[in-house]
Amino acid sequence: MADLKMTTLDGGTTAIPQETVEAFTTSLRGDVLTSKSPGYDDARSIWNAMVDKRPGMIVQCAGAADVTRAINFAREHGLLVAVHGVGHNIAGNAVCDGGIMISLAGMKSVRVDPKAKRAWVEPGVTLGDLDNETQAYGLAVPVGINSTTGVGGLTLGGGFGWLSRKHGLTIDSLISADVVTTAGAFVKASADENPDLFWGIRGGGGNFGIVTSFEFQLHPVGPEIMAGLIVHPFSDAGDVLRYYRDFAARAPDELSVWVVMRKAPPLPFLPEDVHGTEVVILAALYAGDMAEGEKALAPLRAFGNPIADVISPHPFTGFQAAFDPLLTPGVRNYWKSHDFLELSDDLLDTLIRYVGTLPDPQCEVFIAQMGGATNRIAPDATAYRHRDAEFIMNVHGRWENASDDDRCIGWCRELFEAATPYATGGVYVNFMTEEEEQRVAEAYGDSYQRLVDLKKKYDPKNMLRLNQNIRPE
Ligand SMILES: Cc1cc2nc3c(=O)[nH]c(=O)nc-3n(C[C@H](O)[C@H](O)[C@H](O)COP(=O)(O)OP(=O)(O)OC[C@H]3O[C@@H](n4cnc5c(N)ncnc54)[C@H](O)[C@@H]3O)c2cc1C
Secondary structure, three states: OOOEEEEEOOOOEEEEOHHHHHHHHHOOOOEEEOOOOOOHHHHHOOOOOOOOOOOOEEEEOOOHHHHHHHHHHHHHOOEOEEEEOOOOOOOOOOOOOOOEEEEOOOOOOEEEEOOOOEEEEOOOOEHHHHHHHHHOOOEEOOOOOOOOOEHHHHHHHOOOOOOHHHHOOHHHHEEEEEEEOOOOOEEEEEOOOOHHHHHHHOOOHHHOOEEEEEEEEOEEOOOEEEEEEEEEEHHHHHHHHHHHHHHHHHOOOOEEEEEEEEEOOOOOOOOHHHOOOEEEEEEEEEOOOHHHHHHHHHHHHHOOOOOEEOOEEEEHHHHHOOOHHHOOOOOEEEEEEEEEOOOOHHHHHHHHHHHOOOOOOOOEEEEEEOOHHHHOOOOOOOOOOOOOOOEEEEEEEEEOOHHHHHHHHHHHHHHHHHHHHHOOOOOOHHHOOOOOHHHHHHHHHHHHHHHHHHHHHHOOOOOOOOOOOOOOO
């Protein structure tokens, strides 16, 4: 039988004898797929349809032992390595051409201890899976706003969502992690064990090892919360956004209000003549007492002449999936992101100008409200550096056809450039595209050298390079 040709770490090729591949496959609980295996195309498909890469081998790990064997196999054969959690990352580093894709997607266990308020979570778990298990006990980890996102990649980059102003970033609830290093060692990272590694994996992405289990502190949440959307006509955008900015500055930690500007989807609570026209959506969640939430949201709901106001008690898990229909997998995506300390008049006018020229009905501008507990942690306490951000903007370019790539990408880049004078220069690594290598150092600011030193210690050959890469040199 023919040898398996694979891409090496230095970009060359190597031929692995069939019997070596077979012995490796037999050593695993999970499966090995090559280009001829059934399920290969499914296994290499990720959220962003712009990424179409063909790994030489996909290892579908069933547990930490498989991960250890896979990284050892990769090291012994000098292979290019991609680590795949749930495959949601915009940059598409979860797959590679020709190398080994170590997939953790099948590792989906969540164990909750409701009494101790702890959860042990494997890296193939989605936010929806996690919420489902923890909400059975009225508990939650602060994670992101799209339920199909992977907990693994989200946590390693920092992680934030509706609960973050109250309970901090996802990493602020991380108690420990099991990590398989590129040397094949299984180590724990926590405040007491390997604290340097624990510091690095809280924001430093997948640079230092492969996490096979996350231990989280849980917080009481819901299971019903006050949440929903207020939709304003785009003609009022200037006044609405200025009011929002002042309202957000006074909001209690329990309250998070994000802005979405886009063409209105055909939602049943919107009049038909609004569908397909630009709107300003204020999406809000109050993580606390329902009556207090109603009180806190009253002024925002009373402002202006909204087209719709659907704020009401909701199951927390339902609101966690509220944006899923707008963020489905399988279309082409390109993102650009900035951190802001404030939303100045000029910035708001710039954003409004660009939203007036959306290149596709699926393109949108998201502004996440940060602050609260997220910026009460010292910037050097974890690798996630830019705790000062009060708002994080994400320009979501989304469209169906490759023929629209240049137009849609061009719009995202132009908007990004126009907004740059108002931004801090910091950026959230999980919102960066593959081509933004030069922004990695900016993402880590004054912590960058410490991360380089950590990389030298845990991955001196830079085997884990398909990520927002911190180079060991
Ligand atoms: C629609 C959408 C909405 C989002 N919303 C939010 C949000 O609200 N808040 C937020 O914080 N982020 C959000 N994100 C960003 C999200 O945090 C990242 O995309 C994250 O990387 C997804 O993790 P994953 O495991 O699914 O990704 P993957 O693509 O599988 O992994 C991304 C990278 O992380 C590394 N990695 C993943 N798992 C491991 C592991 N166990 N060990 C070592 N390395 C690993 C690898 O380098 C891999 O290339 C969103 C993304 C999308 C697409």
